Amino acid sequence: MRPVDREFEITVDGVAVPVVPGQSVGAALHGAGIRSWRRTRREGRPRGLFCGIGVCFDCLVTVNGVPSLRACLTEARPGDRITTENER
Amino acid sequence: MPDVVVIGAGAVGAACAYYAARAGLDTLVVDRGSVAAGTTGAGEGNVLVSDKAPGPELALALLSRDLWLGLAEDGVGDGGFEYEPKGGLVVARTPHELAALTALAGAQAEQGAEHVVVPADALTDHEPHLAPGLAGGVLYPQDAQVQPALAAARLIRRGAERFGRGTLMLRTGVTVTGLLRAGERVTGVATDHGDILAGAVVNAAGTWGGEIAAMAGTPLPILPRRGFVLVTEPIREPLIRHKVYTAAYVTDVASDSEDLETSAVVEATPSGPVLVGASRERVGFDRTTSVPVLERLARQAVELFPVLAGLRAIRAYCGFRPYCPDHLPVIGQDPAVPGLHHACGHEGAGIGLAPATGHLIAQTLTGAVPDLDLRPFLPGRFQEARR
């Protein structure tokens, strides 16, 4: 495995999730066993990673209050606060 | 053999077919593509009285708005086509603009267009996210919106269900290649799927209506006027309640300029996104996206609603309004070509004016006295102008 810099933490709705430097928010969540972090606006279906490379937009997430970011494209930074169920 | 062939399955064609079938005429709609595939599918679904100049166009708009309301109430829920009686709010940036706007509203009121003058300090009661510093506005409660593609499709479907599937039929993927004639008279259409004989032909080909007229050797000066619409990400709670636009829109609509004009028209939709229109350019049928146009639309929308700055545009599309030099639609029988009726050239107002157009065409087809004086809309006006 890649020589790992020090792991850090982000929080998801207040719960700490470990991150390997360089990981996307989506990968960190998925790796921590969190499979969904959004509900669709019509039928409330749960959504998480699907395409994993920024084209399907299923994994939208709010990071530090900024909504509608693709979790799979957003590199996690120490202390990031992820909030779910926040689609506008 | 149908009594009427309608060329074009956009909103206007659908309305012509609906009202013709209602009047008891066997009606066939043909379109070279799908239902709503032309300008109808590229519009915002405006049903506006607010932007109409006093006179014949406003009379047509008021009649049409009443018919839309009836069609919506007649259907299930929102009529099956997202009819929203949301009202329009026209805002003025300067006292000068506001004075011109209220004067216009006063003249429109004489024909029955309702309005409420909104002073500057009351604007946010109607639209909480409007930018500060505006001079005031005028609220037009009769303005409404439909989902235009659904409206066209559902009108045809409802007509078929209500008046008989044999009475109203739709054939898509049929291209009209010529008009059948018996002497001067039009007796049907030639298509790539064979000839169709009919008692009368309605040209509801929208921006391409001039091409149909040319098949009959009759002039119809309809030109494309391109418009872009920006579409944002879907949002759960509507930020914007009305159709909101600046007073400059009214002058842009009435302008004859070929150059680009933009004036923000901003509204939310039942499906979630915010729509930002409306640009006007005469550049032929060029579909190439113009980034500067999108930038200007975005800038004007954000000026009107600063909250939109953080919302993402995810899509943009363009369409081609059927533009007539005098900005009035063409409705009525061609004086030089008996049997050929025109119902096109509505520029950006085709959705709103569709039911009245269809209703008046049906009255013409059945020999009834039209509910409105058709003279300002008759196609003969272009032929007279040439003499």
Added chain:
Amino acid sequence: MTGTYDLAVVGAGPAGVAGALSACLAGLDVVLIDGATSPGGQYFRGFGAPNRATPGSARFARQWETLTARAAVLLGHRVWAVEHTGDGFAVRCLEGDREERPRTVTARALLFATGAHDRPLPFPGWDLPGVLTAGGAQALLKGDLVVAGRRIVVAGTGPFLLPVATGLARAGADVRGVYEANGRLGLARHPLLTAGRAAEALGYGLGLARHRIPYLGRHAVIEAHGHDALTHVTVARLDAGWRPLATRTVECDTLAYGYGFVPQIELPVQLGCLTRQGTDGAPVVAVDAGMRASVPGVYAAGETTGVGGAPLAEAEGRLAGRAAAADLGRHVPPLPALSRRAARLSAFAAALARAYPVRQGWQDWLRDDTLVCRCEEVPLSAVREAVSLGARDARAVKLLARPGMGWCQGRMCGHVVAALVGDDPEPPRRPIAQPVRLGDLANASPQAPEPPGGPR
């Protein structure tokens, strides 16, 4: 803003890096732009990490190192639009993955090497969390060092499924099976064997055997089950047209699947570049032997001109970079061996595409309430209703029922809706290739003239 480059290359995968390098070496002033924060594209994602077994990584790393010494590189720049300027092109970018500052790059010529994404097919439950594209699972593994799940089923069609399955197994996942809807690799006349790549085929076979992964042809996952996340899938044995013959259940927490790839060509389409139908029916950029698109000054390489894998992408990138340099007046000696290599690899790619087609029987997997469009949650019944209302093509279905209107703009369902109405997919018309905040759009080019204001 910097001055105008000779060539802007969009995409830092094998095609883009090779193209940018060739152009540099031929004397052009080059800028390379990619949305990701590190180079490699999908294939060489995470190539710098030790123990990455992606073939060709070392070669790609050398190219990257040489390139960065000679060219401008803009990573973390997502391109949302390209447009003609007077004497070249403007590339509209958003810089940063959350702040998104607008930035415009200008260049006399453009090379699009924007790759492809997975082509998923819909089936009941395909939107359950735990169902991933094969490329998504691979990206997690290569780029983020995350194994997509504990018990994983791999399904779909094409040889790409094999490195995904063996990679996941090597990383510790229990891969419950690989379900290939077409014929299995290993047929005597398989393109991998006829192309002299038996070693590669053998390697996959050994990998599957070592981890005891069942590998079944003519099988597909036709339903995913679970409440809020995947718990099991229905696997069907298929007939030749992909209609299910018999089914069984396989427990798993993750499904990684894909039915080929969709080239990402919206940027060249924005400029009016002509497209052609690729071997698998998907539209690709039409190019000549020098990878020149129909619009002068525009080049395309890699998956954008037809899905063919990394070696072909690299060869095409080099051809494109050399052609761009020659067209801008640089002396570029002919290199017929390169053209021959590209032609050979291209023929191989076409043979592979023909060996792994998508058969229409997948439509039998759908039910009335199966989502066709994930974003707008459009079920199959709504698509059928739109057709009955008079929609003849995918665009009209979209207008009436909204599939493709949402966030992904039809990237996941465009090919599906087209197939449901019996069409081949149209070239994607997306004037806005990446979401852009209205505030950024408003300020994207401060030099734009102010609009006329007030009544006239």
